Amino acid sequence: MHRHHRAAALAATVLTGALLATGCSSSSGGKKSEETANGASAGKATTPRMTVALVTHQAPGDTFWDTVRKGAEAAAAKDNIKLIYSADPNAGNQANLVQNAIDQKVDGIAVTLAKPDAMKSVLAKAEQAGIPVTGLNAGLSQWKSLGLLEYFGQDETVAGEAFGKKLNDIGAKHAVCVVQEQGNIALTQRCDGVKKTFSGKTDVLYVNGTDMPSVKSTITAKLSADKSIDEVVTLAAPIALTATQSVSDAGSKAKVATFDLNKDLIKAIQENSIQFAVDQQPYLQGYLAVDALWLYKNNGNYSGGGEQPVLTGPAFVDKSNVDKVAAFAAKGTR
Amino acid sequence: MTTNETGTHGAVLADRAPEKDSPVVELRNAGKAYGNIRALHGVSLTVHPGQVTCVLGDNGAGKSTLIKIISGLHQHTEGEFLVDGEPVRFSTPREALDKGIATVYQDLAVVPLMPVWRNFFLGSEMTKGPWPLRRLDIERMKKTADHELREMGIVLDDLEQPIGTLSGGQRQCVAIARAVYFGARVLILDEPTAALGVKQSGVVLKYVAAARDRGLGVIFITHNPHHAYMVGDHFSVLRLGTMELSAERSQITLEELTNHMAGGAELAALKHELSQVRGVDVEELPEEADLTAPVAVTKEAAS
Amino acid sequence: MTQHAEPAVTSPPAPGLKDTDGRSAERSMIVRLLARPDVGVFLGAVAVYVFFLIAAPPVRDASSMANILYQSSTLGIVTVPVALLMIGGEFDLSAGVGVITSALTASMTAYQLSMNVWVGVIAALIASLAIGFFNGWMVVKTGLPSFLVTLGSFLILQGVNLAVTKLVTGNVATDDISTMDGFDQAKKVFASSFDIGGVQVKITVFWWLLFAAIATWVLLRTKYGNWIFAVGGNRESARAVGVPVAFTKISLFMLVGVGAWFVGMHQLFSFNTVQSGEGVGIELIYISGAVIGGCLLTGGAGSAIGPVFGAFMFGMVQQGIVYAGWNPDWFKAFLGVMLLGAVLINLWVQRTATRR
Numbered sequence: 007m008h009r010h011h012r013a014a015a016l017a018a019t020v021l022t023g024a025l026l027a028t029g030c031s032s033s034s035g036g037k038k039s040e041e042t043a044n045g046a047s048a049g050k051a052t053t054p055r056m057t058v059a060l061v062t063h064q065a066p067g068d069t070f071w072d073t074v075r076k077g078a079e080a081a082a083a084k085d086n087i088k089l090i091y092s093a094d095p096n097a098g099n100q101a102n103l104v105q106n107a108i109d110q111k112v113d114g115i116a117v118t119l120a121k122p123d124a125m126k127s128v129l130a131k132a133e134q135a136g137i138p139v140t141g142l143n144a145g146l147s148q149w150k151s152l153g154l155l156e157y158f159g160q161d162e163t164v165a166g167e168a169f170g171k172k173l174n175d176i177g178a179k180h181a182v183c184v185v186q187e188q189g190n191i192a193l194t195q196r197c198d199g200v201k202k203t204f205s206g207k208t209d210v211l212y213v214n215g216t217d218m219p220s221v222k223s224t225i226t227a228k229l230s231a232d233k234s235i236d237e238v239v240t241l242a243a244p245i246a247l248t249a250t251q252s253v254s255d256a257g258s259k260a261k262v263a264t265f266d267l268n269k270d271l272i273k274a275i276q277e278n279s280i281q282f283a284v285d286q287q288p289y290l291q292g293y294l295a296v297d298a299l300w301l302y303k304n305n306g307n308y309s310g311g312g313e314q315p316v317l318t319g320p321a322f323v324d325k326s327n328v329d330k331v332a333a334f335a336a337k338g339t340r
Numbered sequence: 341m342t343t344n345e346t347g348t349h350g351a352v353l354a355d356r357a358p359e360k361d362s363p364v365v366e367l368r369n370a371g372k373a374y375g376n377i378r379a380l381h382g383v384s385l386t387v388h389p390g391q392v393t394c395v396l397g398d399n400g401a402g403k404s405t406l407i408k409i410i411s412g413l414h415q416h417t418e419g420e421f422l423v424d425g426e427p428v429r430f431s432t433p434r435e436a437l438d439k440g441i442a443t444v445y446q447d448l449a450v451v452p453l454m455p456v457w458r459n460f461f462l463g464s465e466m467t468k469g470p471w472p473l474r475r476l477d478i479e480r481m482k483k484t485a486d487h488e489l490r491e492m493g494i495v496l497d498d499l500e501q502p503i504g505t506l507s508g509g510q511r512q513c514v515a516i517a518r519a520v521y522f523g524a525r526v527l528i529l530d531e532p533t534a535a536l537g538v539k540q541s542g543v544v545l546k547y548v549a550a551a552r553d554r555g556l557g558v559i560f561i562t563h564n565p566h567h568a569y570m571v572g573d574h575f576s577v578l579r580l581g582t583m584e585l586s587a588e589r590s591q592i593t594l595e596e597l598t599n600h601m602a603g604g605a606e607l608a609a610l611k612h613e614l615s616q617v618r619g620v621d622v623e624e625l626p627e628e629a630d631l632t633a634p635v636a637v638t639k640e641a642a643s
Numbered sequence: 644m645t646q647h648a649e650p651a652v653t654s655p656p657a658p659g660l661k662d663t664d665g666r667s668a669e670r671s672m673i674v675r676l677l678a679r680p681d682v683g684v685f686l687g688a689v690a691v692y693v694f695f696l697i698a699a700p701p702v703r704d705a706s707s708m709a710n711i712l713y714q715s716s717t718l719g720i721v722t723v724p725v726a727l728l729m730i731g732g733e734f735d736l737s738a739g740v741g742v743i744t745s746a747l748t749a750s751m752t753a754y755q756l757s758m759n760v761w762v763g764v765i766a767a768l769i770a771s772l773a774i775g776f777f778n779g780w781m782v783v784k785t786g787l788p789s790f791l792v793t794l795g796s797f798l799i800l801q802g803v804n805l806a807v808t809k810l811v812t813g814n815v816a817t818d819d820i821s822t823m824d825g826f827d828q829a830k831k832v833f834a835s836s837f838d839i840g841g842v843q844v845k846i847t848v849f850w851w852l853l854f855a856a857i858a859t860w861v862l863l864r865t866k867y868g869n870w871i872f873a874v875g876g877n878r879e880s881a882r883a884v885g886v887p888v889a890f891t892k893i894s895l896f897m898l899v900g901v902g903a904w905f906v907g908m909h910q911l912f913s914f915n916t917v918q919s920g921e922g923v924g925i926e927l928i929y930i931s932g933a934v935i936g937g938c939l940l941t942g943g944a945g946s947a948i949g950p951v952f953g954a955f956m957f958g959m960v961q962q963g964i965v966y967a968g969w970n971p972d973w974f975k976a977f978l979g980v981m982l983l984g985a986v987l988i989n990l991w992v993q994r995t996a997t998r999r
Contacts, residue, residue, distance in 0.1 A: 071815075475864040
């Protein structure tokens, strides 16, 4: 038993070595064929070095937040800012991260308000310490009352409503809204928005977003259980791509449309397997939230005059404008 | 292809008939020190095939150290340890097993949820077929286990039943039968009757006798002189790491053995003390003179 | 009082006089069958299936069954080795993220080095085996509970998945490898479908059943299987009779690695890219699948076929609720009830098995 085991392991090692040695390289795809392009950076400000903390409620490994962060980093690079990024999906921990930034005496804080009440006291401390705070992505209805300078984001309900209207325009009759994280407020608002304006019927379907095969078969099950569904609405790009497989597995005629973007999704729009995507422009959110702190410090500006939020979405990406977006998405910045 | 594997214990010793008088295992003034603590000192012991050597002693008398030396878990630090007349020094229990010395520990014997036959062959399974398809020869194992158990006089309804469903005594017996089958010449039984009731103890003693009658040398560790006297041919009593008594069956009575176990000389001293206390009846306690059975007094032990 | 005679106890009477010890009456076939843990879960699975046949008409379609089996198979392929590991007395909490680690390794190796995807597939297998070896080696060498050791590697892998992906690709998901050499071939092995009577059945279903069959054979018919039961049932006894405990445990952890690798490859070749944050929480589904399937949490008892039904029950309930059109909010509650029921059956089994 021992011996055979070792022999098998040895064989595997030798095989790998042989494969590598003989240059078993791929002639298509792969890193070599990827076009390397640098992120958007146009010159650099000569203002004094400042430090900004960006604290979000990102769950680990979310492509969306990765784009937010890239936007923030681009702004930081341009404005001669040292950016400290930290994130925790747990509201209490996120508040601690903000406290941490205050303790580090940063020059500005950009924060998401996924659970505003948990952030209230720590934001008051920031105000006492004289640190300007901008909001982004989540907290549309509370940013003002919590004393934030300005807010950059998408109104999820407004985006959902716009989505619903678009569905009306393309003539959908029965939609299913796929929620990948049960109990997430923003996702629920999107579905509610769709339901509000969409004139057809809207079902909600919960899937387990951390297990793709499960997502795939659950959507398949829904589509074969109810053949009248002609539109799958997903709330994140990877889920949308999986939904297209479910549609073909179930032999359904449903179309797929989604919130949020990534580069594979753009390819899918170009190839017609996904109808359209609603982009809230996460890159823009990250970029503006950091850039605004620079503007405030160096010129006293603030967008929206402290009264109105700055809406970064909804921006529709479909066949008509996808090519324009595609170039940027390839870099992971859209 | 059929392989007749009985594991690393070596082949089944179908034919074992060494002369009765040459000891299989012998300790000569052996001892063991852990650092500067002497756990065992000046112990001489012989184990003959077809005889039961009982080692008695209270807790902490050095019984387990003695077992550990013979079973290969620990090494002796003084004296000699001979197997078949050759000096040996085991570094693992495996080496002891290879010499035919098997130990049946009280709780280490079996895996309760596994069937009797799987337990019987655990670690030395019989297989058949070439490698990728080499598989257990279940038929043969069951048949052999059944046969061997019957040889020992153990009859079970169903070898498929988990061994945990057997009584404590039966489990000991299966472990003994197993050791016998896998070529043990010397069987070390560590307190096999300690946790058992009267009836169960009787069952185990029966199989100790059965093992003896099959020509095995048995080292029977116990603190119960009654159990020891029922099967023993030779008795050694350990106290505080040294040998207090070493007697053939013909040289000692159960009563004397019991007294030795109960404390021997110490008991006499205790009797003397108790006699000073009013209300304690010491008449029935044995006198010191009663306790002078042939005591093994080696030169070193006397010092 | 003198007893200088021969020892009082003589050897037992000549053997072969009676056929049984007459202590227990022959138990009826049904009782004996019911005492098998995999029969309990089999009946449970049948009950759930019949229930949804009635409650959810779409389940009656063969294609729906194919879909349910697909979902079950992606869980079941890892549940089978996880079950063996549990019978061997250990846990693996890192299996869920291990799936993603494997997929990421394959994808990034192939893409970054512009190699044939099979190179990535083999690299991923080596990585998965290494993780399994590490888990097993730590458990055996330190004697720490595997719960703690694999909780550690679960967290480590979660972090490594993210950090390395970010470092290598600049994103938190890997690049699409669907145009690379060998992809179509690998997809055939790991993520294709078969046509059975007009119904598309995913290949993972076949692999799942095949692996479960092999595992059953190994468990019940080989030395190694005997050792698995022994190291889980009583590690010290097993060691005392010469079972290679360290080898058995470490290899079991490595088998879980193989299962995770297989599902990782399936995910990679069916979705083309991998999100580095996935896989968290799935490890508990694998473990519950094994427990529902009759594997004892404390080790030493269970089967490889029970977890097949355990995984099927998961898939059936998860999809059944959707087919029935119910509020899926109840899904977790259903799972909880199933799990508790399974644990109670296990408890009962253990008591019956050890009752005298």
